[in-house]
Amino acid sequence: MLVYIDESGDAGFRLEQGSSPVFVAAMVLFADADDAAFTRRLIEGSAARRQHRGEFKFSKSRDIVRDQFFRAVAAAPFRLRAIVVEKSIIHSAYLRTDKDSFYEFFVKQMLRHDNDRLMNAKIIIDGSGDREFRQKLSTAIRRKVREGAVRDCRFSDSRNDPLIQLADMCAGAIARSFREDRQDRNRWRGMLGPRIDDIWRFQ
Template structure:
């Protein structure tokens, strides 16, 4: 056999060489196999970055990240979505602001057994006075994403992060490198801009953000029931509910 390796003794038999070659190939293939990320993180928001409160701007901006440390739980989430659709007849994307209350009731009941944590930042815009944020809605959303991902306190690490690709302009994010370079080293392995219509994790983040927004908003009547269902997932240290000031 015409095979040479610096660790291969010159007096090996043909059978020994064959075994060495097969072992070498197995190790090489194993080394080249992509290692999955340690966790999956899906991010979306509720509310807006505007400050025209007399013209319909929301009182709060909510940015939510749902964190899956067990990657197999995505299958459980998919099954929960399917059960909710079967029970309610809901066919569209799950977006909190556009989903009927009876569908919300079913949705939050069905996801109860799914294992994930929620890290949420709440920004009361009435407390934000910096001109750069009040004059640029995307800068405020950018700030919220940066603060949420950069303050993981070790609970977001080696993560693959999914952001709604339709919102990147609204978030003021030019590309994935911008996000990765704005957080602590080791927190994020990869950033992907996803289509929320086909990415159930982003839809879950939207539903979580919307539930928190309904609880804290002051420009409309507060509805706390969905927030109360989700709150145990926000308990520190793996979860968080951060009222940013």
């Protein structure tokens, strides 16, 4: 099993200065390398790729590119699980002031509450953050997630990895669905509907 993880939003709590009110971590699950490779080909051969030559990021894509991207992966063999964190309910000073710990805590929560979907999974995460943080996160995931769920944790440069970009696009679509000020808020989450296993609103 291969699992690709990315997020939408940030770990900051200065909401009045532009921090996102919602943080979403999403994981895209593939049963095997063949399913992952097939999905990669769908993305690279899509109309979205002809419209958009750079890295696919939900926050930086035009609506037409988002539409074409999600149409391209509509029948792709993956499942999607996500955690949604509305920052207004977080009162822990530790999580509110330490961005690395915030990210690590909620990614682990998502992986732990997997409904036993993860089986000997190789986890691939967007390779942002410094080396010390990546090592700490990798160790925490391998040691603190359910036994047998994760066999390895690696990092990949999202600029060169369409499947990390898929996780970003999915996380962005879910985050948009929590924007009550946007008329299109459910547009792209709706296109992902058949692929969604669970979207967990953290309480």
